[in-house]
Amino acid sequence: MDMNKISKKWQEKWEKAKIFEVKEDSKNKYYVLEMFPYPSGSGLHIGHTFVYTVGDIFARFKRMQGLNVLHPMGYDSLGLPAENAAIQVNEHPKDYTEKSTKNFIKQQKELGLSYDWSRMLKTCDPTYYRWNQFIFLKFFEKGLVYRKKAPVNWCSECKTVLANEQVHSGKCWRHEKVDVEIKQLEQWFIKTTEYSDELLDMTDDLDWPHRIKSMQKHWIGKSYGTEIIFDINGEKWPIFTTRPDTIFGVTFMVVSAQHSKLDSLVTPEQKLEVDKFLKKVKSVSEKELESLEKEGVFTGSYAINPLSNEKIPVYAGNFVLAEYGSGMVMAVPAHDPRDFEFAKKYKIPIKIVVSPNNSKESSNLKEAYRGHGKLVDSGDFTGMDNQDAVDAVAKQLEKIKLGKKTTQYKFRDWLVSRQRYWGTPIPIIHCDSCGEVPVLEKDLPIELPQDVVFGEGNPLLTNEKFVNVKCPKCKKDAKRETDTMDTFFDSSWYFLRFCDPNNSKEMFNPKKADYWMPVDQYIGGAEHACMHLIYARFFTKALRDLGYVKIDEPFPKLFNQGMVLGEDGEKMSKSKGNVVDPRDICKKYSADALRFFLVSLASPDKDRNWSEKGIEGSHRFINKIIEYVETAKIGKSSERNQHKINKAIQQVAEDYGNFKYHTATMKIRGLLDGLEPDISKEDLESFIKIIAPIVPHLAEELWSNLKNKSFVSVESWPNCDKKKINEQFDKEEEFTDKTVSDILNILNLIDKQIKKVYLYVLPNDADSYNLEDIKKRVEKEVILYKVNDKEKYDPDNKSKKAKPGKPAIYLE
């Protein structure tokens, strides 16, 4: 059997018969989706192959279970890497992307993935991204989009700003060597924080891997505390603290060096010092900032402690985040390690206000005390347990209207504008008189102009026709926004577009979205925990509140597949030379062998190492399947076969449904191993159906060889006839194995020439041994007696040693 020919044949037949295309109907729907790829020039890598295989097996299984399965595929084809790659080879990003996408599609088809190709979408098509623009405008109308000058993350390699989510440990998510710089720039933001609470609360109900949920929760990072208002120069400055109980220990304040109102705090005498400090802070990246020693400078201003009325100096510091809380903190060096470090450095007094033993001596304090204790030196609160004081102080502040209990989030609004070409143009026009004016809906899409010059700065600025426009409001000369949208905007709603991908009137028909959504099973890598998965959830909620969808969550179930590592257990990389190209594997062995191998290695959620020996093993197994089916005697199934098949129908279904493909392959191996040649057509067909989700091409071929006209891919999963399951057969297998093992063991131990093997079994067990099988395996003549057989040949009187499941043995 030429597997490659077969694969191609069936791929063509599937496509021609459109068997994976679906419409809304009365059947129960099931939406299976793998995160769509970013099509790169280098083609599909083995990791892609793996996720799509994982998703495809699931989709195929659900389809066979009779569900109306939507399984679409698309391409996240706008974005920076394509732009950069295209520039490097001196091509236009559009042409470059088109080529890459074509290549991806070709390779995916070669894997036999059961997509509804009629729904294929590409985010770089204006027919798609016009709806990005539409959504942007709707968000704008609703007040979910705004422009603001803020300290933002800048990647010098990407030459654009980045969202918070795209900064990983101070580095650009795409350039692990590039430190992100903080710049003050005017940028577009999406008010993702509007949904902080809902995003946080609803994570609990999601059927997602623990760690993804915990990562998201962390990312949103809700903390409960108290807002306290300090008076500085007659102005009210709120700060956020989780430790209001230590308010009497505040000996200084620190405002972020990036704080927009820092200037107003700096006195003329301190201006020089502060400027010097700011210059120094500016030149360091966020990453360095983290490892850096805490530094600061006195601003010259003083704050008034609302409870003690003490006058406390205000510093500007490099360790306070401008964007968290109010960008200023109250510093309690005795009870906070950061404040302690700072106070020691600048010789600021340290005042103990919480003590486990009433001690107030701070001069020999080695580190901040963060434990519990009684309040000391704390006015009316002195003597109170500090945990009780958290509430008591908050209450008191509330009473005098200088504070209140509140919550804070780490989560920030999403910075969506990018100073690059290959993205969705932001549909806004800047007018000197009218300000930021949204493009009219009828003017959408704002298409990306082809004619631009790539070089320094945003290429879109080089197309004057694109930039110079009339203001939609006052018709005067105006400038088009040249920033484009973050690529994550595109992927935040593509799953909705799949419900109605060719609609040119609406972004999707609401009824269709109602039918298909939510995505019943989403599948993808963990790297998107705090990026795509948060944005997509936000979009769904925002679109719900705009009336476009009815669901609250797009992906109630998420499955994270593991990584495919190189043979050496390292991440595959060109420099390590451990890269495996799926195309080569397909050619050498077949798509089915690759699919089978990838899922047979380990449970799909775990990492796995590539193994050349392993793929050979899978290839061998596939040949074994072919060999069996071709030599099977079709007629009536032996009872043992009926038992084995029916048991497998049940067990494998359970494994497929729970992403336990690895154990499914183990059971399939076990099944084939024990199948006898005599089998009914129906049982043989069941066997083919069982393997079909993993090795679909082979299954179709075997299926059609049985003179079936239909596609096994859309046949229904076989019914398990429980009456046919008879554990006696498993017992027999076990007894037989053990007996063979025993006989061979004895043969090994003695060196007599043996011709005959006599077995003496307990009468009850007599049917539990497969004598033929034993003969074949020990390659000797075997004679079996019941122990109570009067006529038996037993010169050594061995028969008395027989036990349940264990015959007595005599050799001669």
Place this chain on the structure above:
RNA sequence: GCGAGAGUCCCAUAGUCUGGUCAAUUGGGCAGGACUUAAGAUCCUGUGGCUUAGUGCCUACGAAGGUUCGAAUCCUUCCUCUCGCACCA
């Protein structure tokens, strides 16, 4: 530091939720055998230790304790590893 997860017989992996049927699944490797002129493919067997005509015993599922008649499986503590977040006040 905080959070999530994991540690099983040469390697990988199943079993852990629902304790006994577990020296423990499956693949790979290795070893022996069958087939073959030979090789390959295929098939059978073995692969913790000692021991034995198929037996029995010991040691074992990261370490140490505990619960139990009984633990790879439940509880406690510890160690190691992986991943994510990280000056969030």
